[in-house]
Amino acid sequence: MTSPVPAGPRIGLFATCLMDSFRPSVGFAAVKLLEDAGCTVEVPAAQTCCGQPALNSGDFATTRRLAKQVIETFAGFDYVVGPSGSCMATIKNDYPQLFADDPQWREKAEDLSRRSFELLSFLTDVLKVDRVKARFEGTVTYHDSCSGLRELGVKAQPRKLLATVEGLKLSEMQDAETCCGFGGTFCVKYPDISEKMASDKVANIEASGAGTLLGGDLGCLMNIAGRMKRLGKPVRVFHAAEVLAGMADGPGLAEPEVR
């Protein structure tokens, strides 16, 4: 149903592996936000994962193989946008470094890097979106995921957009910038330490008094939601894009389907 004459920038949506498998609704929310801002969005089928599990396990050869796949798949798009600071930081910051000794691929990686953005900051910083049309009744708190925050400078952008959501109140938690203990494979390699970090995060979320937790990275959100449910906490969890797109009316993460 894309219009034959594309208007606005042509976006390749980076469908992160966790979003693709666990929460497609975040993908649809991302598409809606981008299309509302006048973009044409495509979802290349040849993508799988940015390669971070290999990168962070020190397997640089596999990472390079996957990076080349991403670079080729997303050649030709004006922008590559994904609903994750972590994946987009890998593409933006790590890919060029991976090809430090390979000038040809390095150039391609740098080209991709220049075109790649995390969704929420792309909306505000590149597309200059300053408000959304959405409603969400309730108090939310926001977890700043580490890669987005420290590698891409995502901090004010989601808050700026969330402030325009009707009915939404933001109550900041303490230590919003402290890691939740996800860390990709870290959470299964060191589950005890990860659990402690997640518990600390849950305690801060609870203390904020918010009924809903929002964030920009599914990995962290799954980790926190999982710990929260295990501890029997009622706080709901959504990706910020779902709220901004007005698509947070279904079940939150780790909630049963409403029937």
Next chain:
Amino acid sequence: MQVLSPQFKPRATLALKDASLQAALGKARGGFVDKRAAAAAELPEFEQLREEAKAIKEHTLDHLDFYLERFEERVKAQGGQVHWARNAEDAQRIVLEICRKANAKTVTKGKSMVSEEVGINEVLEQEGIEVIETDLGEYIIQLAKEPPSHIIAPAVHKTKAQVSELFHAHHSKLGLTKVLTEVADLVNEARQVLRGKFFRADVGITGGNFLVAETGSSIIVTNEGNGDLTQTLARVHIVTSGIERVVPTLDDATTFLRLLARSATGQETETYTTVSSGPRRPGDPDGPEEYHVVLVDNGRSKMLAGRFREMLRCIRCGACMNHCPVYGAIGGHAYGWVYPGPMGSVLTPLFVGLDAAYDLPNACTLNGRCQSVCPVKIPLPDLLRELRHMQHEAKLSPWYQRAALAAWGFVASRPRLYHALTGLAVRALGWLGRGRGRFGYLPLASAWTKGRDLPAPQGKTFQEAWRERRGKSS
């Protein structure tokens, strides 16, 4: 020092269950973080200072031989002596010989991480020399017979109650039998005990926060003044320091001093900053008769030539561990050697081996907070990842992890296969988890489900759902 890093996992688990350790850590964490943030915010040029400090270190490392030789020359010109220790054994031997020559019975020590690194205390004690740590934290852990758990707050893992018990047990025989509960009283009692030792000391050993090439001086900073007493009251003063601690000029040193206190404890400056340049000169009111500097290499020159060179910028401020959520969860002892936290996770494998310290670079979420507060901007996460890379290349990771990674890599490089498989898995899991929306247990994902539920997928992959809604066109 014994290397316990191979037991990282069980030790971390124990630490998580240790209620008094958790209480001590919880108390320390917020304090350091808030104080550093406030101190950094108050100094408009703080960020610029970090750049300057990094540049000074890089310049010095580029010309390390020159500055070290210049430092040696200046020390000698002032009547001091410089000793070069290639490794830990060298350093032990050099210090021991100086102490023997001085006929030392009692040695006082200011806090020095290098002396922990090369294991000075053990060697001196074997020789029958009484060694007294004079930094309060070091003194506490010396009584407790424990290694430091933090590089600037070695006893940060101890609660007040534990210290009180420890003092009571050790000081009673000195006639100090009251059980103390107030911090101020505990500090005073330690002072009282230590004061006698300072006057008896034959040799005082300190570290060197900075060595100044221009003036041949060593600089130490303390909050208790114990460093001053250690180095001025003993007949012989020995500075033990890593070769990377040299800076070109006094001016350069001040750049670091401004950063060090703020990064470490959030103070504008430490209470005592002591510059020593050589032994006592005629007319000096005090000072040691002999002044020695032991310059320790112990693997540093090898680092200088390799991919971990940036680690040599480290000024041992401790900010990285203060801001590390993993350190905050398990404390310093789990790391199993001298240096804990992010900087320790880089250094320890380089000192004790990639295998023995396998877990250290891996037990990190790569959240980057350490790098964001490091006063000399060391890219700690990148260095940790580089270590993982070396471990991967050396096939040190567990076989099942390598197998899983290889299988995943195989599938992820074949998009059609990948989507077919994830499509199936997601459908199955989505259907199974539909009722509750989550899994409390899942075979193959038990490491995840051990402490948290796994959110159930929504039933279809995004790729599948997208193509159904939008057709094959895009």
